[in-house]
Amino acid sequence: xxxxxxxxxxxxxxxxxxxxxxxxxxxxxxxxxxxxxxxxxxxxxxxxxxxxxxxxxxxxxxxxxxxxxxxxxxxxxxxxxxxxxxxxxxxxxxxxxxxxxxxxxxxxxxxxxxxxxxxxxxxxxxxxxxxxxxxxxxxxxxxxxxxxxxxxxxxxxxxxxxxxxxxxxxxxxxxxxxxxxxxxxxxxxxxxxxxxxxxxxxxxxxxxxxxxxxxxxxxxxxxxxxxxxxxxxxxxxxxxxxxxxxxxxxxxxxxxxxxxxxxxxxxxxxxxxxxxxxxxxxxxxxxxxxxxxxxxxxxxxxxxxxxxxxxxxxxxxxxxxxxxxxxxx
Ligand code: 2F8
Ligand code: CA
Numbered sequence: 001x002x003x004x005x006x007x008x009x010x011x012x013x014x015x016x017x018x019x020x021x022x023x024x025x026x027x028x029x030x031x032x033x034x035x036x037x038x039x040x041x042x043x044x045x046x047x048x049x050x051x052x053x054x055x056x057x058x059x060x061x062x063x064x065x066x067x068x069x070x071x072x073x074x075x076x077x078x079x080x081x082x083x084x085x086x087x088x089x090x091x092x093x094x095x096x097x098x099x100x101x102x103x104x105x106x107x108x109x110x111x112x113x114x115x116x117x118x119x120x121x122x123x124x125x126x127x128x129x130x131x132x133x134x135x136x137x138x139x140x141x142x143x144x145x146x147x148x149x150x151x152x153x154x155x156x157x158x159x160x161x162x163x164x165x166x167x168x169x170x171x172x173x174x175x176x177x178x179x180x181x182x183x184x185x186x187x188x189x190x191x192x193x194x195x196x197x198x199x200x201x202x203x204x205x206x207x208x209x210x211x212x213x214x215x216x217x218x219x220x221x222x223x224x225x226x227x228x229x230x231x232x233x234x235x236x237x238x239x240x241x242x243x244x245x246x247x248x249x250x251x252x253x254x255x256x257x258x259x260x261x262x263x264x265x266x267x268x269x270x271x272x273x274x275x276x277x278x279x280x281x282x283x284x285x286x287x288x289x290x291x292x293x294x295x296x297x298x299x300x301x302x303x304x305x306x307x308x309x310x311x312x313x314x315x316x317x318x319x320x321x322x323x324x325x326x327x328x329x
Contacts, residue, residue, distance in 0.1 A: 220318035231255030232321035
């Protein structure tokens, strides 16, 4: 290796008037110049290099300084902008901090609003369900309404029928009333016929029984009582006329009596005795209470003035009277 190294010469170079030359280290190429000249060349080369460097520096300064200054200005401007933005960001940050509470409150409000919205949604769903049900009802009602329309169309005819039915009803009620009246009359007629068949006479809502067997006044009253009646009272002219005409002048006890010689006249069936109105029914000169023993009254002639007071112990025919009371149907 040593041998190889010694065989290969080292390379050297020199700069001479801007010419670069390579040569081996030993021995240096012979240029034919002196050391002073070489030094001078070296200094000149250095000067040139420095000049180039200086020129380059000046050129660079001339070119780059404005650019640099511009860039610096831009940087400053950008810095100021950046600073402004940082300030803005700082302000925004503080505002964000301030607003964070508000945002939290807003968040709570939003939650509440959401809850309300959920409630509203559920209400809406419920309303929708209700609306669907209402629609179903409306459809049913519409159908019903059509039926009602159809029925309404029938109303005039029904009204005419109703008027006819009402008129018929009035007639039926009239007929029913007449029927009831007739039924009552028939019942009354039947009752009268029954009583007449048993010997009673009918006059103005009363039955009268003219006996065929004479009795004392008291026995006669007892007999009448046993037939749900009393010895007859006389409370009107028409009744008096009916009685004296039917009696035909034969003596018949009636129900007028008094308690003792000083007593007042009264009707045994408790009808009120009108002393004044009855004055016209006494026979002339009666009542005379002959022998102070005449406390009972009988018909003696066929005349309006037909009453005579006589002793109650006389045995005379008598007249019982029963008021007609319609029996329950
Ligand atoms: O004239 C009237 C008189 O007639 C009879 O007496 C005589 C009568 N007596 C009897 O009927 C018992 C009286 O009452 C009557 O007033
Ligand atoms: Ca008398």
